[in-house]
Amino acid sequence: MQTVATMAKKNQTMVTEFILAGISENPELHYLFFLILLWIYIITVLGNLSLIIAYRFSSKLQTPMYFFLANFSFLDICYISSTVPKMLSNLLSGNKTISFYGCILQLYSFGVCGGTECYVLAAMAYDRYNAICHPLMYAAIMNKKTCLQLIAGCWIIGSANIFIHTVLTFQLPFCDNKIHQIFCDIPPLLKLSCIDTWTNEIVIFLTSGLVILCSFILILLSYIKILSSILTIHSTTGMKKAFSTCTSHLIVVTVFYGSIIFVYLKPKSSYATHQDQIVSVMYTVVAPLLNPFIYSLRNNEVKSALVTIAKSAWRTEKH
Template sequence: MEQRNQTVVLEFLLLGLTEHAELKGPLFILFLAMYLMNLLGNGSMISVICGTSKLHTPMYFFLCNLSFVDMSFSSVTVPKMLSNLICDKNTISFSKCITQLYFSIAFAGSECILLSIMAYDRYVAICNPLHYVTIMNKHVCLSILAASLTISFLHALLHTLLVYRLSFCNSKIQHFFCDLAPLLQLSCTDTSINELVIFTEASLLAMLPFLIILTSYACIITTILKIKSTGGRRKAFSTCSSHLTVVVLFYGTVIFMYFRPSSSYSLEKDKITSVVYNVLSPMLNPFIYSLRNRDVKMALRRALQRQVSSSRG
């Protein structure tokens, strides 16, 4: 160990989900199946949306990008988690740990902003249908997406640089990936700046999109209640129910994970919560959207029929 402020750590030991050897095999099979379903579901969603001209609309454009973010988000952490469940060596180098931290924060931020953009898209479609094509044109959609990705990756860079400057007294991470909370707990140096940035800048990035979502749906619900036809109200609400389910699942876990005083952290509970938004939520999202969306179900059915026809031919 060399002197750099206090300690230089060249690699970390990821203690993973459990120390019980008898659980690692079943957990590996379970999470591998969930990860493969994630890749299959989100990959199919991207393929169907890109290959179906009827789905080339702003709503499906953002849904396609959400599927890409979900796949990328899981792929940053899950492969390493799976390898640690079946390998004896559970170390990760400092540089790979910092890289994993950066991309996990970046894709989490991208998901926050994308969910708010999708809520705004539904607001315009339901509350201002006559101006929808003008407001949500192709140029606007691309500009919003580019801005959201830029903000998310700059946000991740800020947190990564603040962690990079720290010295560490311990190399054992009580988690299955390099996340902010367990890394800060290993630091020998003062982490007050990191915690301040988490509760200010990170809170702003997470909560501002959340406020946009709440405002959008307040306007949407008000508009839906003014629709006289019961069928019309049901149809309008059905276009939003899938998105609302995804928002609740994602934001519920994120708020529980990050917006608490550091003294109340329980890393064991955080591991379970992390599994929800790293593994479970990205796997469920394509099924939530496809099961509640008639256009997506029809496009998937046609794609499967074409696949079966081509394989027989």
């Protein structure tokens, strides 16, 4: 099999760069969107970074749940960083181009993070299932080795899936170079191909369908078991605590999977430029922004850990 770089080199005779449609065609709105996106990006990075710091430096948060949350936060930082900095650059300069190799890198890095997040969400559901349904065996089941293996498996599946799509997408000959999307993504790139992309669509439907639907089914099964266990809890306080630990996760799952399924699990002919661009903003920009608020900043344990870390750092600096 040819490498992506070799195929990219062949295609450079036809297309050496792509033009991204971006958020708005109106130049007068570019600075406004730049400020909004910059603000969202800073808040997202700082919010997710705060959870990573809380997990890293707080002994109280050294549990599997926060291990997965810290990894999810790291993924969110990588996820939003694969698209938004380029959007900001294009909005500020007015130059909407991205090089052929830059497009490959953006598509691959975004795809790795997106695919990996699907299975990290499934791993988090599995963790909650064991915590609620098997509390006495929880520490033995979700030991450090198991947690590391789950995270490694998530990265391997995410990387392998997007590698297949990147290879298949960039071996296509492109007759146009304007991508009607806010970043380099597979569906709008297929629309630019000079040849029939039926094979690519089938592979996307099968492999992405497996990644998305399998992880979603794992989450669904976990929560069916969790719900049945919660309903057997006689203590109102215990029931509320069990529900609160799951609600945040379910909100993120709904936003993330809803938008991903809408964009990727449909034929190329159904791709609607403006509609899909709005949905793309939801899962590339809005979802990573919401996650710190949903998971950590409304979590008393995380807020308490951050306050303790800040006080400790302040006392150290004073001395």
